[in-house]
Amino acid sequence: MKFRAKVVDVACIDRFIRVLTTIAKMTHLCVLRITEDKMFFILNDNVCKGNIWCEVTASNFFDEFNMEGVSSDANEIYLEVTPDDLVRAAKTAQFAKSLKIKLTKKLSPCLTFFVELCSVSGHSRNVNHDVPVNVIPKRLWDDFQEPTIPDFDVSINMPSLKFLKNVVERMKNIGSYLELSANQNGDMTLKVESQMATVSTHFKSLQVQYFDDEPSVSTRNKDEMFGAKIDIKRFQTFFSGLQLNPQKIICNIVDNRLVHFLLLQEDLSLQYSMPIVQQ
Template sequence: MAVERLEEGLTFNPSPILLQDQSQVRAGGVVTTISKLTKTCVLRLTPDNLYFVLSGKVDNGGVGMWCELSQAKFFDEFQLEGVSAEANEICLELAPDNLSRALKTAQNAKTVKIKLTKKHCPCLTIAAELPTMSSASRVVTHDIPVDVIPKRLWNDFKEPSMPDFDVSIYMPPLKIMKNVVDRMKNLSNFLVIEANMNGEMNLKIETDLVSVATHFRDLGNPPWAGGDGSQAGANSQRDPEAMVQARVDVRKLQQFLMGQQFNPSKAMCNIVQNTIIHLILLYEDVSLQYFIPAVA
């Protein structure tokens, strides 16, 4: 994929990037997850990584997302030429649902090629060579419209910093947590998540009419450390039994739990007291961060 300067910074080159065998299945799961979380996002391409970014204004009640994929783990060939040698990146806004549908048709393909093209508008063109009963090949092509993000706006799509959390904890099995949240959603629009550094997490609904809580024990706490080797954030001096909480929009948490499609090997939750929930999913060469602001 190659890029040069134009009115908004780009021209187009037919050099493709090729997905590895079976990588289209894993990539499809990741993109499907993202499509469940947001209608539009930014795809940021660099020589080493691909990022799906939702730069939500968390301070104003919006959610944020940062998903990182290592290109070497997904592509046999990857050619990228950015705006300049110093700014060797491409940023594109797209609808992840369109990309998800295209990758679903390519799950059993022999090869998948993705390239940036100029048609009636800028597009990500996905060409999937599908297996046939004869020697003739069958290629299915999808053109996904994209908007090119000018370089002056790139700073809006840099990696978010890790919140200075008060508690960090491993999450319970996401399917179990989803079932609990689904039931609680019928009782209130808001849910309280609280946890401590002793591996305990509670999900609570409190209204004038009802009070409901689900308790999880022995979840464990990630071994996060600061630069000096001590635990990051205020939790280094906190009583391990003391609970830290944040009250969030239950629909935003439900959307996150409904969306995940790639069965992470680790799922973590960082809480900044009454400020933000920072959720992290890790699976092999994929990481996804999701930020949900607290509400009063």
């Protein structure tokens, strides 16, 4: 089992750090799945933290990307990692000449970050960081596959991320839970309640998404709202922690069952299924 990746472009190093930082804001522990051409950051925790599925195309970040899996018929690697540790190691490479990541065996398995830095004298300096990881055996791999998502009642593009952050920042001071709902006309409502007040923010004319494999919605009442209640602090932490600049954030809702976010960016995609509060 071997893994080695190298990146020399400063902009790519910065984007990779942003990916790691975003994952670290969402969870303290996750699984890193490595295939021949991709990396996946995975969390399956339906009850407490929700499901995370972040897919990174290696060629968009790394100049070199080589791996050998556990066997010829299972050419993949699954590692349990602490994202905060990865961020701390990677941040030393923000202005580096190169960053190399390699799976090594020290006292325990590690992802070792080899950072080549420039000094004032013009000579290179090398800094190494060993990040301990746990190798997940093949018999447990089925626990970390892409989550199966039911048919959505509505899929809608989220409003401006900056504006959304400001709204939720104010709402979290009113109540603990946020009711998020939308319809096929492109309307979205964020509502928070307390004993003293009920505050709602309404968005109009948002783009509704349709997927080829979903049932026809032509017979539905397009004014019907579908929604679910979620923890407002978790919602706020997710959006305030995003270090990415996605071209599009799609909110998919299964009424009173699921709130699923899909972030699309040129070089990666991120899915997050947020736990709901049962009514």
